[in-house]
Amino acid sequence: MGRIKAKPEVCMGCHLCEIWCAVAHSKSKHIIKAFLYEVDKPLPRLVVEEKLPLTFVLQCRHCAEPDCVAACISGALSKDPQSGRVIYDADRCVGCYSCVLTCPYGSILINPQKRGIIKCDLCAGLDSLYCVSHCPNEALTYEDS
Amino acid sequence: MRDACDFDYLIIGNSAGAVGCIECLRSVDQEGTIGLVAEEDYRVYSRALLPYCLSGQIGRDKLYYRPLDFYDRAGVSVFKGQRAVKIDNQERLVNLTDRTRLGYGKLLIAAGGEPIRPPIPGIDKQNVYSFHSMPDLLGIEKELAVAKSALVLGGGVIGLMAAEALHKRGIDVHVVELADRLLASAVDETASELVKDALEKAGVTLYLSSAVERVQGAERLQSVTLKDGRSIPCDLLIVGAGVAPRVELAEGTGIEVERGIVVNKKMQTTVPDIFACGDCASIYNFVTGTEQNLPLWPNAYLGGRIAGFNMAGIEKVFVQGAAMNAMHFFGVNIINAGINLTGSNQKDGLRVIKEYKRDSRIYRKFIISEKGHIKGFILVGNIARAGIFLNLMRRKIDVRDFQQALLKSDFGYADLPEALRWELLQGDVILGVV
Numbered sequence: 001m002g003r004i005k006a007k008p009e010v011c012m013g014c015h016l017c018e019i020w021c022a023v024a025h026s027k028s029k030h031i032i033k034a035f036l037y038e039v040d041k042p043l044p045r046l047v048v049e050e051k052l053p054l055t056f057v058l059q060c061r062h063c064a065e066p067d068c069v070a071a072c073i074s075g076a077l078s079k080d081p082q083s084g085r086v087i088y089d090a091d092r093c094v095g096c097y098s099c100v101l102t103c104p105y106g107s108i109l110i111n112p113q114k115r116g117i118i119k120c121d122l123c124a125g126l127d128s129l130y131c132v133s134h135c136p137n138e139a140l141t142y143e144d145s
Numbered sequence: 146m147r148d149a150c151d152f153d154y155l156i157i158g159n160s161a162g163a164v165g166c167i168e169c170l171r172s173v174d175q176e177g178t179i180g181l182v183a184e185e186d187y188r189v190y191s192r193a194l195l196p197y198c199l200s201g202q203i204g205r206d207k208l209y210y211r212p213l214d215f216y217d218r219a220g221v222s223v224f225k226g227q228r229a230v231k232i233d234n235q236e237r238l239v240n241l242t243d244r245t246r247l248g249y250g251k252l253l254i255a256a257g258g259e260p261i262r263p264p265i266p267g268i269d270k271q272n273v274y275s276f277h278s279m280p281d282l283l284g285i286e287k288e289l290a291v292a293k294s295a296l297v298l299g300g301g302v303i304g305l306m307a308a309e310a311l312h313k314r315g316i317d318v319h320v321v322e323l324a325d326r327l328l329a330s331a332v333d334e335t336a337s338e339l340v341k342d343a344l345e346k347a348g349v350t351l352y353l354s355s356a357v358e359r360v361q362g363a364e365r366l367q368s369v370t371l372k373d374g375r376s377i378p379c380d381l382l383i384v385g386a387g388v389a390p391r392v393e394l395a396e397g398t399g400i401e402v403e404r405g406i407v408v409n410k411k412m413q414t415t416v417p418d419i420f421a422c423g424d425c426a427s428i429y430n431f432v433t434g435t436e437q438n439l440p441l442w443p444n445a446y447l448g449g450r451i452a453g454f455n456m457a458g459i460e461k462v463f464v465q466g467a468a469m470n471a472m473h474f475f476g477v478n479i480i481n482a483g484i485n486l487t488g489s490n491q492k493d494g495l496r497v498i499k500e501y502k503r504d505s506r507i508y509r510k511f512i513i514s515e516k517g518h519i520k521g522f523i524l525v526g527n528i529a530r531a532g533i534f535l536n537l538m539r540r541k542i543d544v545r546d547f548q549q550a551l552l553k554s555d556f557g558y559a560d561l562p563e564a565l566r567w568e569l570l571q572g573d574v575i576l577g578v579v
Contacts, residue, residue: 005574007574007578009579049559058570070446071443075210092207096192096471097528099482100528100530101471102443104535106558107454110528125426
């Protein structure tokens, strides 16, 4: 199971990872169209931890023993045995926020648009990891374990 | 000769604990045989979703906690509609209601809890329901075709969830609670007040410091009389008076029972090869350091999972159990965990830091021990990233150096002292690149 890892010392705090994460999970995947015209405003699925001058990115760690999956009352969160990803099925989620209570990284974010959550899906179905590939200072990397 | 089916692993119960155990067993042992005794006739559904189904937020098909082929794919033999009536731990057999006898190598008791029915005259009438099972839900659904007014007995989590769901279905809802405030065992006075405001604003009628004297009516209830003499006409009564651990299977086995079936950190009972988890068990509470009945979804699933590891011979301990709730009532989100320190429940050596923003109705409270460990917290309104606090609590981190930062609305790992931050995020970030 690979993971995205941040390099805090070279993170400039530009928040472009947030922008591109939101674009990656928009309908159009187009930066202009997504922010200007899509009805559901594109949302990032990661957190830029910030206490200047310190900045770094933290997103779902796709834990080996995910507390969020254990806490999920609806079966919306599951650990895919093949890929190792912690997968979120929005259709099954009721928005109880038990996962918000148990995620040790604070990486399950509350969806402000509708009752439910948003989390990193490691850009499932996309050709690259948008936060990693768009970081201008290579402060994010994907490491295979 | 034995006239029984034998299983390497036998599970009594069919909810979160059972699924946690099965999913664990199949990740470490694909060969061992698994049997499961399910008292209800349904495939595994989530009791925690019942309020969402009652309110109409989800359809009945969404109640199911795992896909239709879950047992088949996991190779589990399910004995549905059967109750385990006796454990013979000498012969390692479990007797079912239809006289089937099942042998086991390792046994997990995940029998859950039984809703409590207070001894109130008339409470056995037809349109009185608990809110704990699929049959309860189906019964309540049927009543809703004609019901106009419902009384909910109990202002705890279940009672209030039922109240909100019924309100959303257009029913006039009355909640009767013995204590002088709502959610009294889970949260403190301030949080109770915020919940009370939300319910009253929505139009739910509350009767605090009140108790039901008598349920009136012939075969069906027509009204309820309170101890203070008031009468509330209603055509549906939901009893949310708590759940008692089901421990009857432990009788005659030598399994130690306190409130629930006592287990150690490996989820083992006092009888070899018998494990227990979930609402029927008394498990290790990492906050208090004692064994307690902690009937909550995450504890049940994880307890079942840890039991599974140990049943398969892989030693693991369950040390993440504690009181914890994620709740919401009429749009007010609440998360709490650990010790609940209230006006009437003070403990030596514990300090409180809190902040209540009256205008935005945001409340945060942390209970901190002499050594600086978080022992409990309550978040109302803003629950973002609550799991970080639970993590600090589980890891017994001394928070004294940064405790004021806990009150920040966007508290995160950046707010921790450097050394602690990188220790907690070891393996998650790369340092030393420049």
